[in-house]
Amino acid sequence: xxxxxxxxxxxxxxxxxxxxxxxxxxxxxxxxxxxxxxxxxxxxxxxxxxxxxxxxxxxxxxxxxxxxxxxxxxxxxxxxxxxxxxxxxxxxxxxxxxxxxxxxxxxxxxxxxxxxxxxxxxxxxxxxxxxxxxxxxxxxxxxxxxxxxxxxxxxxxxxxxxxxxxxxxxxxxxxxxxxxxxxxxxxxxxxxxxxxxxxxxxxxxxxxxxxxxxxxxxxxxxxxxxxxxxxxxxxxxxxxxxxxxxxxxxxxxxxxxxxxxxxxxxxxxxxxxxxxxxxxxxxxxxxxxxxxxxxxxxxxxxxxxxxxxxxxxxxxxxxxxxxxxxxxxxxxxxxxxxxxxxxxxxxxxxxxxxxxxxxxxxxxxxxxxxxxxxxxxxxxxxxxxxxxxxxxxxxxxxxxxxxxxxxxxxxxxxxxxxxxxxxxxxxxxxxxxxxxxxxxxxxxxxxxxxxxxxxxxxxxxxx
RNA sequence: GUACUCAUAGCUCAAUUGGCAGAGCUUCUGACUGUUAAUCAGAGGGUUAAAGGUUCAAAUCCUUUUGAGUACGCCA
Numbered sequence: 001x002x003x004x005x006x007x008x009x010x011x012x013x014x015x016x017x018x019x020x021x022x023x024x025x026x027x028x029x030x031x032x033x034x035x036x037x038x039x040x041x042x043x044x045x046x047x048x049x050x051x052x053x054x055x056x057x058x059x060x061x062x063x064x065x066x067x068x069x070x071x072x073x074x075x076x077x078x079x080x081x082x083x084x085x086x087x088x089x090x091x092x093x094x095x096x097x098x099x100x101x102x103x104x105x106x107x108x109x110x111x112x113x114x115x116x117x118x119x120x121x122x123x124x125x126x127x128x129x130x131x132x133x134x135x136x137x138x139x140x141x142x143x144x145x146x147x148x149x150x151x152x153x154x155x156x157x158x159x160x161x162x163x164x165x166x167x168x169x170x171x172x173x174x175x176x177x178x179x180x181x182x183x184x185x186x187x188x189x190x191x192x193x194x195x196x197x198x199x200x201x202x203x204x205x206x207x208x209x210x211x212x213x214x215x216x217x218x219x220x221x222x223x224x225x226x227x228x229x230x231x232x233x234x235x236x237x238x239x240x241x242x243x244x245x246x247x248x249x250x251x252x253x254x255x256x257x258x259x260x261x262x263x264x265x266x267x268x269x270x271x272x273x274x275x276x277x278x279x280x281x282x283x284x285x286x287x288x289x290x291x292x293x294x295x296x297x298x299x300x301x302x303x304x305x306x307x308x309x310x311x312x313x314x315x316x317x318x319x320x321x322x323x324x325x326x327x328x329x330x331x332x333x334x335x336x337x338x339x340x341x342x343x344x345x346x347x348x349x350x351x352x353x354x355x356x357x358x359x360x361x362x363x364x365x366x367x368x369x370x371x372x373x374x375x376x377x378x379x380x381x382x383x384x385x386x387x388x389x390x391x392x393x394x395x396x397x398x399x400x401x402x403x404x405x406x407x408x409x410x411x412x413x414x415x416x417x418x419x420x421x422x423x424x425x426x427x428x429x430x431x432x433x434x435x436x437x438x439x440x441x442x443x444x445x446x447x448x449x450x451x452x453x454x455x456x457x458x459x460x461x462x463x
Numbered sequence: 464g465u466a467c468u469c470a471u472a473g474c475u476c477a478a479u480u481g482g483c484a485g486a487g488c489u490u491c492u493g494a495c496u497g498u499u500a501a502u503c504a505g506a507g508g509g510u511u512a513a514a515g516g517u518u519c520a521a522a523u524c525c526u527u528u529u530g531a532g533u534a535c536g537c538c539a
Contacts, residue, residue, distance in 0.1 A: 033498050109489050434539030
């Protein structure tokens with residue numbers, strides 16, 4: 001079989017090969033340079049951003065006019081070291097099979113395209129250098145996430161995609177239903193009767209796997225989820241997507257302070273992994289996306305994250321020698337401009353802000369002794385903003401129930417969640433890390449639509 | 464959802480502010496070359512996003528629609 005006998009271009013370029021003779025490669029043509037007595041092709045197979053140069057010493061023997069940029073080829077030949085050229089190894093072609101031709105209206109040109117244009121051709125953009133690099137990078141960091149938690153003894157759990165519980169405060173849900181919109185069943189009050197729906201109640205796509213992660217943490221100890229998350233918010237920003245991937249660790253017997261140590265360690269681990277294990281990708285980002293990205297990451301690895309309370313943050317902002325569009329008052333949520341000031345101007349590094357006012361945070365966050373604040377933490381980073389939101393959870397049955405009643409929640413629906421606090425309750429903590437946001441931060445890519453292969457944003461679900 | 468900005472050749476952009484729609488790249492043809500975003504010469508390519516209005520004259524001004532970008536809100 002050709003598939004298993006071919007050699008990956010990455011291995012060839014690293015000279016990780018058994019023989020220089022009878023080598024077979026499969027890939028796509030990036031450029032073609034033809035003259036009477038010699039021709040060159042550059043072939044890419046997705047294993048690396050680099051191309052393999054194919055040398056054709058007798059161009060008239062090959063149907064080169066049919067081989068255009070974008071065509072897929074199978075090439076047999078032998079390899080040769082070429083010490084004094086741009087590439088150190090290249091392939092002399094002996095046999096070329098055209099698997100698929102590419103007409104001359106192939107839209108990807110041999111030049112730079114704008115990110116906005118490439119978003120409109122999401123089916124072809126993975127073939128560009130930037131996006132193939134982004135996707136290889138995404139793969140490597142996904143692996144790093146599993147590696148980190150597995151090595152720490154966390155268990156990977158699968159929280160449901162379809163859920164009846166709205167993790168309050170996390171955002172609007174997409175509805176999941178099999179009801180006939182043209183003929184909705186109504187109850188006596190004239191409202192839609194969800195009892196007749198598929199699940200017998202109103203359901204939606206998950207906005208967070210946290211509640212289920214808490215269930216699993218109270219059985220398995222340390223767990224994490226890593227999966228898609230959906231928010232139906234009409235958000236139009238460079239850092240929001242309607243479908244994104246989130247990592248949610250949940251740890252039994254863990255308090256806020258201990259979790260913050262994990263957050264800092266985890267983020268630094270990912271940075272180090274990127275620099276060491278995704279060398280090619282980081283080099284590409286450093287050269288083509290943001291100069292100095294690697295150095296910035298290295299500085300953060302060596303730095304200690306700032307840790308302040310919300311109250312301290314408010315005091316810093318009040319003393320700031322800068323005017324803000326929105327006022328800073330204790331009890332109000334921090335605005336993006338405030339967060340940016342803290343992380344970009346004041347500390348110039350990631351900041352962990354804790355102990356937010358009770359009134360602006362979700363019901364499940366543990367109330368502090370002052371009864372004014374909760375044991376919450378947000379991790380802010382320059383440029384991207386909030387990449388982590390987490391908290392120690394309220395483990396006291398009565399306190400949680402009272403809080404839920406105050407928020408007019410349907411206690412019956414969350415009885416199972418409350419029962420975790422009834423039987424062998426433990427202090428526990430967890431957080432959510434936006435996968436795309438950490439990828440953006442490490443790579444320097446400025447728009448979330450360019451770090452996920454098929455972005456879903458309001459008005460856009462093509463491809 | 465709100466505010467602002469933008470939409471001109473396949474792509475990236477000009478058009479001296481209301482006065483003959485143009486360049487580079489891509490593509491095609493030819494020449495030449497161990498080339499490497501090859502090079503050189505030539506050719507092709509347009510309902511200026513759509514609809515309407517003002518004007519002797521609109522890519523340019525006005526209205527509406529559509530799409531995009533940025534900022535904000537919501538959050539990860």
